[in-house]
Amino acid sequence: MAEDRLPAKTATIAPHPRLAELRRFADARIGLGRAGAAMPTAAHLRFTLDHARARDAVYSALDPEPLRQLAQEQGLPLAEVRSQAQDRAVYVRRPDLGRRLDPTGADALALLPTGKDVVLVVADGLSATAVNQNAAALLHRLIPTLRDQRRSLAGLVIASQARVALGDPIALALGARIVLLLIGERPGLSAADSLGAYLTFEATPGTPDSRRNCVSNIRTGGLDPATAAARLAWLVNTMHEARTSGVTLPTSTTPLLG
């Protein structure tokens, strides 16, 4: 059998031995070898698998059940809203619609208390997979920490077909001082489950991105939920004291922003 396989094996050209050795130092797809000019079959299929994972993540749906349970356990009021982008095909084409609340959202939000320090929003973004895998674990740590720091919470809002700026009309409707929005980041080939967190002080529709602070790459193998929760709680406190966010937030003492 070994002899039968021989022609197939010699058909591929091995990578430079030194490069193969050094590959462990790099995340890049270096030292793949080649089949003629092309990538060998294994490397080619590995790539298509990673792309398939990323594509599935873009089209994945947010599972609200663990978040509903979490809100109940934590005694947090819950609202479920959606943007004006009715499906994924519209969502990827029309970022403007993903930033606007569907009119039914106002009714859902009316059940939440107003004038609180923080509203928590969980948004699907470009990877509901990231939310499904990381959001509950992060919030389990973050909510008690915020309460220990005596921050009042308006509740938890689950938002679908949502962009980062969908947090702005939510914050405005609730008169919440800080909106902390967790959102699935655009999937890459190396990670399709990366969660981002955006914090904005006194957000209103039209708030520029320069007024936001961001903590990204929250996932297994990236920034773990416990560390992320600590960073976010620190940012909430800093914003609360400085009464601002984004580029004007004094973060010179923080080891936390990256």
Added chain:
Amino acid sequence: MVYATTLDHQRFTFDGLKVLMAKATPRRSGDELAGIAAESAVERIAAQLALADLPLRAFLEEELIPAEIDEVSALIQAQHDPAAFAPVQSLTVGEFRNWLLSPEATTEALTALRFGLTPEMVAAVSKLMRLQDLIAVAAKCRVITRFRSTIGLAGRMAARNQPNHPTDDGFGIALSVVDGLLLGSGDAVIGVNPVTDTVDDYVRICHLLDDLRTRLAIPTQTCCLGHVTTALQAIERGAPVDLVFQSIAGSEKANTGFGIDLALLREAQDAAKSLNRGTVGRDCMYFETGQGAALSAEGHHGVDQQTMEARAYAVARAFDCLLINTVVGFIGPEYLYDGKQITRAGLEDHFCGKLLGLPMGVDVCYTNHAEADQDDMDQLLTLLVAAGVNFVISVPGADDIMLNYQSLAHHDVLYARETLKVRPAPEFEAWLAEVGLTDAEGLLRREAPANLLPADLLALTSGGAHG
């Protein structure tokens, strides 16, 4: 002015040239996002019919963006050369398409015509063209530029070796450079997109790339693709800057969003030229553009994204640029939705750039939220080679681990060389043979020479985290 077409007793009117241009544009998501696209397939063709009957001269009479409020429009006016325009001045846009495709439009005639054309004229005619037309005409254009290698010669295609790394780690960058060199990529430039935009990192990356280039004696140029102001500070600090890079767009407002204006670009070009680092030429600017850049910066003035892109080429051709590429699939599906739109845009940008006299390259690429995959990239690359593209961009395994998108793999460049028979830049081709990477027929050898991964690579990159 109001433009109109009547089809089957239905009258279609277009209020002004920019409305006509937008409605005549082949479908793309960015114009729909901007709310300026044709509302039906028939309205789009009605606009194309009206555009076909429009004299080219109309673009000299009706501005899309007034020069009083936009320095790019003023530049376009200043660049226009009536003598060069003379051979086509009496043509309509539709007749101009016929002329471009005719044997009269030779390489020499197209070269002489460059500054007779405005970006708007070129964008207009492209809207009436199929992919085949965009390829056939671009293939007749020849734009040759030089620094340490000669780019744009007939039968050749260069590649930018793009060794990006998520933390700008010196060792990671160096490994990625060598991976590309072993597959024959790097004759256009070895160019890193830095993660940060600090002068320290810029200077460090310049030294790293320059050390690698000189150690291996590669006849190519290097570039750190930071902001032009960072490049200026690095030059003041004595960094080995070959090419100055900048992203540019087609309006003053969009360029303000990039933190630049024409005066700043001139200052940067002067600084780079003063270093006199080229050997076979002095073309020292490198620009990137892309459809949707102006809209994303809210600087499109209601003009369609393809015309805005062509206007960016007026900015580029005011400088001695060695390289310019559209980042066609990078900006996202809200501007170019799928493989079909990305493919067309890539060929339009290449055509418009070439006709305006630019050394046009393309970053054949897509993001994971676009409806595109490797098959689309294979098609676009193959079509671009047929069109005579000056260069493409390649990364290890088609995966840019810093910018999180897919560009071409170094392997794809090798496919173009072996199957489509385009050779590297001549100086780089000679180097590949000299160091033993290629054989007498110019084909990559099975075994790369051991000395291309010098044992002291670690020492070379001692600035890196693994050093």
